[in-house]
Amino acid sequence: xxxxxxxxxxxxxxxxxxxxxxxxxxxxxxxxxxxxxxxxxxxxxxxxxxxxxxxxxxxxxxxxxxxxxxxxxxxxxxxxxxxxxxxxxxxxxxxxxxxxxxxxxxxxxxxxxxxxxxxxxxxxxxxxxxxxxxxxxxxxxxxxxxxxxxxxxxxxxxxxxxxxxxxxxxxxxxxxxxxxxxxxxxxxxxxxxxxxxxxxxxxxxxxxxxxxxxxxxxxxxxxxxxxxxxxxxxxxxxxxxxxxxxxxxxxxxxxxxxxxxxxxxxxxxxxxxxxxxxxxxxxxxxxxxxxxxxxxxxxxxxxxxxxxxxxxxxxxxxxxxxxxxxxxxxxxxxxxx
Amino acid sequence: xxxxxxxxxxxxxxxxxxxxxxxxxxxxxxxxxxxxxxxxxxxxxxxxxxxxxxxxxxxxxxxxxxxxxxxxxxxxxxxxxxxxxxxxxxxxxxxxxxxxxxxxxxxxxxxxxxxxxxxxxxxxxxxxxxxxxxxxxxxxxxxxxxxxxxxxxxxxxxxxxxxxxxxxxxxxxxxxxxxxxxxxxxxxxxxxxxxxxxxxxxxxxxxxxxxxxxxxxxxxxxxxxxxxxxxxxxxxxxxxxxxxxxxxxxxxxxxxxxxxxxxxxxxxxxxxxxxxxxxxxxxxxxxxxxxxxxxxxxxxxxxxxxxxxxxxxxxxxxxxxxxxxxxxxxxxxxxxx
Numbered sequence: 001x002x003x004x005x006x007x008x009x010x011x012x013x014x015x016x017x018x019x020x021x022x023x024x025x026x027x028x029x030x031x032x033x034x035x036x037x038x039x040x041x042x043x044x045x046x047x048x049x050x051x052x053x054x055x056x057x058x059x060x061x062x063x064x065x066x067x068x069x070x071x072x073x074x075x076x077x078x079x080x081x082x083x084x085x086x087x088x089x090x091x092x093x094x095x096x097x098x099x100x101x102x103x104x105x106x107x108x109x110x111x112x113x114x115x116x117x118x119x120x121x122x123x124x125x126x127x128x129x130x131x132x133x134x135x136x137x138x139x140x141x142x143x144x145x146x147x148x149x150x151x152x153x154x155x156x157x158x159x160x161x162x163x164x165x166x167x168x169x170x171x172x173x174x175x176x177x178x179x180x181x182x183x184x185x186x187x188x189x190x191x192x193x194x195x196x197x198x199x200x201x202x203x204x205x206x207x208x209x210x211x212x213x214x215x216x217x218x219x220x221x222x223x224x225x226x227x228x229x230x231x232x233x234x235x236x237x238x239x240x241x242x243x244x245x246x247x248x249x250x251x252x253x254x255x256x257x258x259x260x261x262x263x264x265x266x267x268x269x270x271x272x273x274x275x276x277x278x279x280x281x282x283x284x285x286x287x288x289x290x291x292x293x294x295x296x297x298x299x300x301x302x303x304x305x306x307x308x309x310x311x312x313x314x315x316x317x318x319x320x321x322x323x324x325x326x327x328x329x330x331x332x333x334x335x336x337x
Numbered sequence: 338x339x340x341x342x343x344x345x346x347x348x349x350x351x352x353x354x355x356x357x358x359x360x361x362x363x364x365x366x367x368x369x370x371x372x373x374x375x376x377x378x379x380x381x382x383x384x385x386x387x388x389x390x391x392x393x394x395x396x397x398x399x400x401x402x403x404x405x406x407x408x409x410x411x412x413x414x415x416x417x418x419x420x421x422x423x424x425x426x427x428x429x430x431x432x433x434x435x436x437x438x439x440x441x442x443x444x445x446x447x448x449x450x451x452x453x454x455x456x457x458x459x460x461x462x463x464x465x466x467x468x469x470x471x472x473x474x475x476x477x478x479x480x481x482x483x484x485x486x487x488x489x490x491x492x493x494x495x496x497x498x499x500x501x502x503x504x505x506x507x508x509x510x511x512x513x514x515x516x517x518x519x520x521x522x523x524x525x526x527x528x529x530x531x532x533x534x535x536x537x538x539x540x541x542x543x544x545x546x547x548x549x550x551x552x553x554x555x556x557x558x559x560x561x562x563x564x565x566x567x568x569x570x571x572x573x574x575x576x577x578x579x580x581x582x583x584x585x586x587x588x589x590x591x592x593x594x595x596x597x598x599x600x601x602x603x604x605x606x607x608x609x610x611x612x613x614x615x616x617x618x619x620x621x622x623x624x625x626x627x628x629x630x631x632x633x634x635x636x637x638x639x640x641x642x643x644x645x646x647x648x649x650x651x652x653x654x655x656x657x658x659x660x661x662x663x664x665x666x667x668x669x670x671x672x673x674x
Contacts, residue, residue: 068521070523132581133581133584133585133588144518147518147525147526147527148526148527179570181481181484181565181566181569181570181573184405186407188484188566189484189485189566190484190485192566211573212570212573212574212576212577213573213574213576213577213580214577214580215577216577216578216580216581217577217580217581217584226570228518229518229525229526229529229567230566230567230570232518233516233518233549233563233567233570233571233574234570234571234574235574236518236548236549236550237549237550237570237571237572237574237575237578238574238575238577238578238581239549239550239578240549240550240551240552240553240554240575240578241553241574241575241576241577241578241579241581241582242578242579242581242582243550243551243553243554244469244470244553244554244575244578244579245578245579245582245583246582247470247554248470249603249606251470252606253603253606256605256606258602258605259602259603259605259606261599261602262598262599262600262601262602262603262606263599263603264599265595265596265598265599265602266586266590266596266599266600266603268593268595268596269586269589269590269593269596269599
């Protein structure tokens with residue numbers, strides 16, 4: 001298996017991302033094709049005592065799509081960017097999967113233009129794994145690919161999320177929940193009400209509405225469905241809540257001697273906590289619904305996060321996920337909401 | 338000043354809520370009119386060594402609107418509920434403000450039916466104060482009154498939030514942010530894009546888009562504007578993130594002796610933390626845009642939260658908030674988005 005890693009568009013320098021690619025290659029035996037400035041990649045390989053060739057190869061490119069660029073314009077104009085060239089390599093089956101910590105909108109737009117959509121899925125969705133207190137992750141889809149959804153799109157997210165949970169995460173009967181602001185059917189906005197009706201009438205194991213304040217502590221479902229705007233707000237608010245507690249604790253511990261001792265004794269626990277809620281362990285969010293395995297890593301991804309994103313890609317390829325999604329959608333038609 | 342407290346519809350028993358009313362009465366010198374079953378209120382007053390009369394009086398009612406009842410139906414059919422009778426008392430100016438920890442939808446619907454809207458505000462909004470790491474709160478509006486908004490509604494929320502921040506929270510030049518999934522203008526959904534344009538062109542000090550992951554740690558603005566569905570998801574996700582960390586910490590501390598000692602030494606800090614992020618201190622969310630001061634307390638409100646909600650109501654009455662909002666809206670017209 002060969003996985004392409006776009007090392008140019010992330011927040012951290014390519015050298016750090018190459019390190020993640022090397023670690024993934026050694027850990028799981030996949031070959032890595034690094035897309036980016038060949039000089040920079042070569043230097044990074046050397047810095048980590050590796051050379052070009054064998055399982056680590058380079059796709060030389062000259063352009064980079066920045067985080068703040070307009071996605072569609074960037075994808076259209078920067079044809080020699082690591083992002084576009086990487087997707088073309090995936091389309092040509094030179095690689096089995098594509099991983100990028102770059103501009104999310106550009107990865108989504110580029111994937112749709114280059115790879116096309118799976119038949120029956122008008123809107124691909126990004127599925128993020130969120131760690132919970134109970135250990136097992138919870139899958140949230142969509143977290144940002146579509147900011148204006150119709151009810152049927154949420155049904156497609158449910159279907160793709162269920163496929164991913166079953167075929168990649170190995171949850172035998174994934175339960176689906178609809179992210180809402182109350183648990184009763186009548187709660188929420190028009191979009192959710194109609195999506196609830198469609199899900200209720202469909203073949204998936206639909207558990208009804210779920211609310212954000214107990215998802216991480218009770219994990220009532222395996223897959224949470226929402227439109228991309230709401231899903232993105234949800235993820236960032238979770239991150240904000242966790243950061244707030246962590247900042248308050250750190251600040252308070254610095255301020256008192258007694259607390260410093262307490263903090264030292266608790267240090268191993270804080271490190272487990274950080275690990276459990278870390279984006280590094282959950283570094284890759286697959287873009288589901290396009291013809292090819294595309295994994296979006298966090299913009300701030302470091303080597304560890306990249307390693308984790310490549311592992312997500314490897315598992316999706318192994319599970320032949322897209323074939324499963326195609327099979328699922330052909331067995332279920334929705335009227336468009 | 339006399340404030341009505343609906344003691345029947347909360348999650349906790351009326352006796353606990355009456356205790357909060359008594360504390361608020363003693364603390365700030367307001368008179369409290371308790372709406373509810375007179376036997377129950379009288380018993381609660383006696384249990385706390387108070388008697389009916391003077392600053393603590395009773396509005397006897399026979400019905401209760403439950404948390405799961407359909408708001409509009411409940412408000413229409415339960416005319417002798419503490420909620421409806423309380424709002425009628427506010428309309429008749431028997432009291433200066435109304436506070437309830439009951440069914441939020443019913444308080445919103447009942448307030449609109451009974452009190453009417455401030456001219457120029459088609460959609461009232463709920464403004465929640467969210468604690469931040471930096472100490473000062475941040476105001477989020479709307480957090481659940483309107484789940485399907487037009488761009489102009491977000492502009493009205495901004496205007497009402499700015500009034501509240503200036504006149505009640507005493508922030509001299511409140512900065513407004515739009516909750517979004519990126520900071521650039523082009524980010525987000527259609528609703529946000531259009532609201533951004535309206536706010537940018539308007540007279541308020543608009544600071545642009547803000548994202549949820551840094552609101553509590555950096556407090557980039559004083560008022561955050563969003564539609565009620567998104568705002569409610571945002572609040573619950575924050576709560577979920579904080580609970581997750583707290584649960585993980587508690588669980589880990591129980592599991593190890595060393596950590597138990599660390600936890601004991603850190604106990605004062607945990608208690609400050611809990612206080613800082615507690616809904617009890619931030620127990621009251623005003624419903625802005627109706628003709629009367631209405632404060633919605635958290636359904637799980639205990640006596641302390643009720644005391645805090647009554648304080649929110651007292652400050653809004655003192656600031657003559659609704660007159661200020663009316664003045665603000667008449668000075669600014671929007672085309673409906």
